[in-house]
Amino acid sequence: MSAQIDPRAAVDASACIADGCSVGPFAVIGSGVVLESGSRVGAHAVIEGPCHIGPNNQIFPFASIGTAPQDLGYRGEETRLEIGANNTFREFVTINRGTVKGGGITQIGSNNLFMAYCHVAHDCHIGDHVVMANASTLAGHVIVEDHAILGGLSAVHQFARVGAHAILGGGTMAALDIPPYMMAAGNHAHLHGINVRGLSRRGFSSEQISALKRVYRLLFRSGKLLEEAIAEIEQELGQLEEIQRLLDFIRSTQRGITRP
Numbered sequence: 001m002s003a004q005i006d007p008r009a010a011v012d013a014s015a016c017i018a019d020g021c022s023v024g025p026f027a028v029i030g031s032g033v034v035l036e037s038g039s040r041v042g043a044h045a046v047i048e049g050p051c052h053i054g055p056n057n058q059i060f061p062f063a064s065i066g067t068a069p070q071d072l073g074y075r076g077e078e079t080r081l082e083i084g085a086n087n088t089f090r091e092f093v094t095i096n097r098g099t100v101k102g103g104g105i106t107q108i109g110s111n112n113l114f115m116a117y118c119h120v121a122h123d124c125h126i127g128d129h130v131v132m133a134n135a136s137t138l139a140g141h142v143i144v145e146d147h148a149i150l151g152g153l154s155a156v157h158q159f160a161r162v163g164a165h166a167i168l169g170g171g172t173m174a175a176l177d178i179p180p181y182m183m184a185a186g187n188h189a190h191l192h193g194i195n196v197r198g199l200s201r202r203g204f205s206s207e208q209i210s211a212l213k214r215v216y217r218l219l220f221r222s223g224k225l226l227e228e229a230i231a232e233i234e235q236e237l238g239q240l241e242e243i244q245r246l247l248d249f250i251r252s253t254q255r256g257i258t259r260p
Helices: 196-201 206-220 226-237 241-251
Strands: 033-035 051-053 064-067 080-083 094-096 105-108 182-185 190-194
Touching: 051 064, 064 080, 080 094, 094 105, 190 196, 190 206, 196 206, 206 226, 206 241, 226 241
Parallel strands: 033 051, 051 080, 064 094, 080 105
Antiparallel strands: 182 190
């Protein structure tokens, strides 16, 4: 099945659009764009390259994908955007390419949902199964790990990280790293415990959730120094994979960890 390209769309001759794709009226596909099979581009959407978009992505009308970074130091260098499979980009979503100083690439995994008006800035790296609700925003160089959820109108500071399975409430301003498995809300963000409901929905056992609650209490409620709490957690629960992931995240922080 060949690609279905509306005659009113503007598609650069160098763009590579696979069979099974569709491009709606007045969409603009620039040079250096690769669109893999099954992906759909809505009316008036704009995609600029270099940009590689994997299979079965849906880009809704007026989205802007792969445009130049909003960085005063950008001088037109060739940087890129890479997108995995089965993502949904709703209306007016904006995704920027990387910058040379940030590694040259913005990267998005698979099975993510970007609701209307979301923004992903240059050099961000987003995992799989992430949900960004309406008008949530990532500054440059942000990392969002698998299964994280960002509430509507939330924002993440440049170079900060959002850990796996974490959830940010609506309007959250995250200036520091949000550890995996946690709930955070507020301006500036504070932790509000373990994301119990989200973890249950994703198949975490009651024993795993109880262990994470124990870790949360030791880290943030025991009054111990962080190093002391980590040492106790290592001795008591360090054999659990999810606990090690949490501790590795905390140890590797550059901006600091959000706290209750």
